[in-house]
Amino acid sequence: MKKLTLVIPAILIALSTSFASAQSNFEKMHSESFKANGIATMDRLDQDETQKFCSDPVNLAGKGDPKKREAIEKANLATIKLPANGQYFGDWKEGEAIAQSGRGATWTDKADTVVGGGCYNCHQIDKKEISHGSIGPSLWNYGKLRGNSEAVVQYTWGKIYNSKAYNACSNMPRIGHYKLLNEQQMRHVMSLLLDPKSPVNQ
Amino acid sequence: MTRLKSIFLASLSLIAGLAMAQSATDEIAKYREMIADGNPAELYEAAGEEIWKQPMGPKNATLEKCDLGKGPGIVKGAAAELPRYFKDTNKVQDLESRIITCMEKLQGYDAKEIINAGFEKGKRKDVEAIVAYVVTHSKGMKINVPNKHPKEKEMYEMGKKAFYFQGGPMDFSCASCHGENNKRIRLQDLPNLTEQKGAALGFGYWPAYRVSSGNFWTMQRRLNDCYRQQRFPEPIYISDVTIALSVYMGVNAKGGEMNTPGLKR
Numbered sequence: 001m002k003k004l005t006l007v008i009p010a011i012l013i014a015l016s017t018s019f020a021s022a023q024s025n026f027e028k029m030h031s032e033s034f035k036a037n038g039i040a041t042m043d044r045l046d047q048d049e050t051q052k053f054c055s056d057p058v059n060l061a062g063k064g065d066p067k068k069r070e071a072i073e074k075a076n077l078a079t080i081k082l083p084a085n086g087q088y089f090g091d092w093k094e095g096e097a098i099a100q101s102g103r104g105a106t107w108t109d110k111a112d113t114v115v116g117g118g119c120y121n122c123h124q125i126d127k128k129e130i131s132h133g134s135i136g137p138s139l140w141n142y143g144k145l146r147g148n149s150e151a152v153v154q155y156t157w158g159k160i161y162n163s164k165a166y167n168a169c170s171n172m173p174r175i176g177h178y179k180l181l182n183e184q185q186m187r188h189v190m191s192l193l194l195d196p197k198s199p200v201n202q
Numbered sequence: 203m204t205r206l207k208s209i210f211l212a213s214l215s216l217i218a219g220l221a222m223a224q225s226a227t228d229e230i231a232k233y234r235e236m237i238a239d240g241n242p243a244e245l246y247e248a249a250g251e252e253i254w255k256q257p258m259g260p261k262n263a264t265l266e267k268c269d270l271g272k273g274p275g276i277v278k279g280a281a282a283e284l285p286r287y288f289k290d291t292n293k294v295q296d297l298e299s300r301i302i303t304c305m306e307k308l309q310g311y312d313a314k315e316i317i318n319a320g321f322e323k324g325k326r327k328d329v330e331a332i333v334a335y336v337v338t339h340s341k342g343m344k345i346n347v348p349n350k351h352p353k354e355k356e357m358y359e360m361g362k363k364a365f366y367f368q369g370g371p372m373d374f375s376c377a378s379c380h381g382e383n384n385k386r387i388r389l390q391d392l393p394n395l396t397e398q399k400g401a402a403l404g405f406g407y408w409p410a411y412r413v414s415s416g417n418f419w420t421m422q423r424r425l426n427d428c429y430r431q432q433r434f435p436e437p438i439y440i441s442d443v444t445i446a447l448s449v450y451m452g453v454n455a456k457g458g459e460m461n462t463p464g465l466k467r
Contacts, residue, residue, distance in 0.1 A: 029443065030360075040370075045370075057381075060381070106430045106431060107436055122387070171378050173372035
């Protein structure tokens with residue numbers, strides 16, 4: 001009996017040390033440095049496989065294990081839902097307003113704050129808007145240059161829905177996957193990019 | 203002080219005009235030139251100097267014996283070498299966490315109260331003014347954040363990991379905006395903080411008087427708002443991740459110039 005009482009604490013110590021090392025020093029330091037604030041809750045630090053992979057600067061730069069990259073793109077591709085009734089398009093004017101807004105999803109926003117597409121933050125779209133970012137490529141003449149074949153339409157929908165399906169560590173948010181925009185809002189953005197009447201294609 | 207007030211009032215009307223300006227980068231450059239020797243941060247600096255020298259707190263002491271890394275009471279050049287490791291706390295500390303250590307030890311204030319107060323609230327407001335005072339005394343000096351002590355090296359590596367850590371509903375990390383050269387959000391230029399030149403542009407111009415919000419922002423506040431826009435939960439004031447990021451930027455920026463307090467959009 002005496003031997004047993006000595007063994008049990010030893011096992012417990014061994015178990016607790018192996019548990020502690022499962023969480024790295026960095027993870028501990030990182031998660032203890034934040035607090036939930038409003039809608040910005042702590043689970044936002046829980047990474048999915050894509051975020052984990054792209055938090056490595058080597059992978060982010062497009063290097064690293066190509067098989068893992070391919071698997072991540074495949075998994076993201078599988079999340080894409082095509083729009084109900086095959087309806088890909090809405091109103092480019094509403095799309096422009098969505099592209100202009102960079103609001104939403106911060107701790108100073110409310111749960112019912114309408115989240116914007118934030119498109120102009122990173123992309124040139126309508127040339128008339130000079131206040132555009134340069135992290136993403138220019139989308140000026142997007143439809144005029146590509147046409148609106150079924151392949152182009154489906155790719156564009158997919159790219160907006162989940163950009164990581166085509167480039168594992170794209171800087172672009174996964175807008176449909178994370179429900180930043182709903183299906184109808186995405187249709188409006190599709191029209192901004194592809195409608196021959198949209199100012200983008202003049 | 204009256205000179206400072208008149209500068210401040212003149213700045214206010216300029217700020218109002220600026221808010222409507224289209225080409226923000228050009229306008230800010232013009233604005234910087236116009237008030238080249240009258241950054242509104244001077245108001246905070248003057249207040250900070252008074253607070254530094256005035257006995258206060260439960261122990262009714264001044265901060266004049268506060269050791270910011272270059273010895274008790276030495277303010278000149280201190281901000282150019284922070285964050286750094288401090289033996290007495292056995293921690294790597296940035297300017298703000300070090301000021302709070304001094305307020306706690308020398309004056310008897312409760313550090314937790316300052317950490318839990320918001321920006322510009324309660325005793326935190328005094329910390330911010332002191333920051334303005336201290337950083338002004340490193341203006342024109344070379345950035346020289348140390349990376350020798352094992353804890354400094356550890357914090358640098360933590361900072362690098364935090365910089366690349368993706369999370370939240372938009373998959374953002376610091377690197378999403380600050381990992382490449384010549385990028386912009388809207389019209390705002392984004393320095394590449396992974397390289398010396400860009401890191402010096404970031405580290406060397408913060409803390410700063412911020413024109414669009416009309417107040418003085420410390421480095422802690424700058425990082426806090428980056429994380430807000432990253433859609434992360436809120437970083438706790440002077441938490442390890444904020445200090446680690448300052449170490450990462452400061453070490454990367456080595457040799458660049460301190461232009462603090464800066465003047466920002």
